[in-house]
Amino acid sequence: MTAKVVTITSGKGGVGKTTATANIGVALASLGHPAVCIDADIGLRNLDVIMGLENRIVYDLVDVVEGRCKLRQSMIKDKRVPDLYLIPAAQARDKTSVSPQDMIRLCDELRSHCEWILIDSPAGIERGFRNAIAPADLVLIITNPEVSAVRDADRIIGLIEAEGKGPGQLIINRLKPEMVKKGDMLGEEDILDVLAIELIGLVPEDDAVITASNQGNPVALNASSSAGNAFRDIARRLNGEEVPFEPLYDQQGFLKRISRLVRSGGDR
Amino acid sequence: MSFRDRLLGRDRRSAQTARKRLQLVLIHDRAGISPGKLDALKDDLIAAISRHVEIDASNVHVSLRSERDKQRLVADIPLATSRARRRELG
Known part of the structure; x- marks a missing residue:
């Protein structure tokens, strides 16, 4: 096995990086593709809580980097899905405890253990972000349908290209059809x-995302959740499957099209 | 919103406002030129060109235009017409 490293990032905080990381990891592992999720948000760890593994942490990312434990010891095995692991972030440290080179080295060591390595990037464009994208083969940029989040996504897309990690792919989260x-x-x-x-x-x-996070049961495990379904589709697309995008709503109504035509003077 | 308003294209829903604001903010972000910087640039431009040729300074427009992956600085600088100049002199 040679894993592909996928970093999930956004620039803006609170758009759903951690939720996406947990759910894509769960979905990939459920499809039979061993996955390791790494929380790169040192000092503000949360991926453990979203995955419901917070009570099982012994060692963390910084412990591995500083040689206090073996890589294998820091990997927490998921309770529900076989072949899903979490490497948690350290809580009492900061982003400078790890370097981009450390992340590359760690991922290279991990590559033979799984098919997918998913890195949950911290918000921002500083050291934590640099650490998270350093080992990436593919960067997924997540945004919300809001001016501020899309603006930050644009900035991140530029930075990723400047680092030679582009072109990324986009997840639009929290759409209300x-x-x-x-x-x-x-x-x-x-x-x-x-x-x-x-x-x-x-x-x-999808409200189910909130109840899922309350319970520490990623929504991708919920077969009847629309968000869960969307995350499962992302996992299948990562695996090279052609999954059409479900229309979330009807195309533009007749009236709206007419009004647009009238407004633009008929030039479109 | 009434049917008539819609038909006349008066429906300005918030998504449309969001689209416009987003486009504008991205044009400035990508070029690395804030609206204030653009104003300063416009003033410098007027001063520089005025040294060589008389221009209609109140109608100078300097803006950023964005195409797929190229940003363009577009300046529209009308020259002072001879009629306007005559009026000034008279």
């Missing part, structure tokens, strides 16, 4: 139009 339909939320076309990047996932807003 009803609001998009009414014209009160940016839709995927609006966002793809300005970012000019390939789409890999469209995740609808």
